[in-house]
């Protein structure tokens with residue numbers, strides 16, 4: 001069995017009366033890919049933000065390579081060390097990229113922050129190459145790039161830090177279907193080559209099928225089902241997972257029946 005790179009144990013987070021995350025635990029193997037699926041409001045993003053360290057858990061623990069990252073100090077060195085373990089790619093790279101900074105400068109800034117002594121020129125070319133961008137894009141501002149290219153920049157920036165885990169929160173949701181496929185292929189290729197592990201947050205079961213080995217299904221903050229992706233999607237055990245699968249529009253699909261089944265759950 002592969003070693004565990006990321007482990008979440010009993011995560012809980014409440015906002016006023018809403019239990020956004022309710023006793024969530026999972027393991028991600030080194031070089032593995034774990035999907036977290038569920039409908040809007042099921043607690044996926046809050047879980048991801050706790051893992052990355054953008055949100056505090058009320059209780060529970062997050063380990064990377066068996067080291068507890070939950071309560072590590074808030075100093076600069078500790079923040080950088082935490083960032084080198086886990087990086088995040090968001091749905092909208094337009095919001096996470098500075099509109100006044102060129103692609104090359106974004107990568108240079110990140111590399112300078114994490115590897116101040118290294119030579120960055122070669123590494124920048126390598127990173128751009130890895131995500132399928134060239135010299136032209138290197139000199140461009142985010143506004144001069146397509147959505148797919150911007151997402152490639154966000155991925156390159158995350159990879160620059162050489163993290164053990166990449167958390168992708170609806171990272172292809174804003175892209176056209178054909179561009180989605182390109183980015184998903186790119187992510188699969190990167191995982192094969194680098195052995196990085198992915199935590200894939202998505203409401204899209206097609207994405208889960210394409211790029212994850214295992215999946216957990218969340219509903220109202222709780223994990224209702226988990227297992228190998230093929231098994232969960234082919235023979236779902238929980239009625240909610242079945243409902244999620246049935247909710248994907250296809251020929252003969254009856255939205256009224258789905259709505260009625262949802263009310264019964």
Ligand SMILES: Nc1ncnc2c1ncn2[C@@H]1O[C@H](COP(=O)(O)OP(=O)(O)OP(=O)(O)O)[C@@H](O)[C@H]1O
Nearest residue numbers: 015018020038039040041042043044045046047203
């Ligand atoms: N900062 C916040 N303040 C108050 N409530 C919040 C906050 N963040 C999340 N919530 C609530 O916690 C619950 C889970 O939200 P979360 O964003 O984690 O779900 P999600 O599954 O990622 O949904 P989506 O796919 O729509 O982003 C929701 O009921 C949401 O309204």
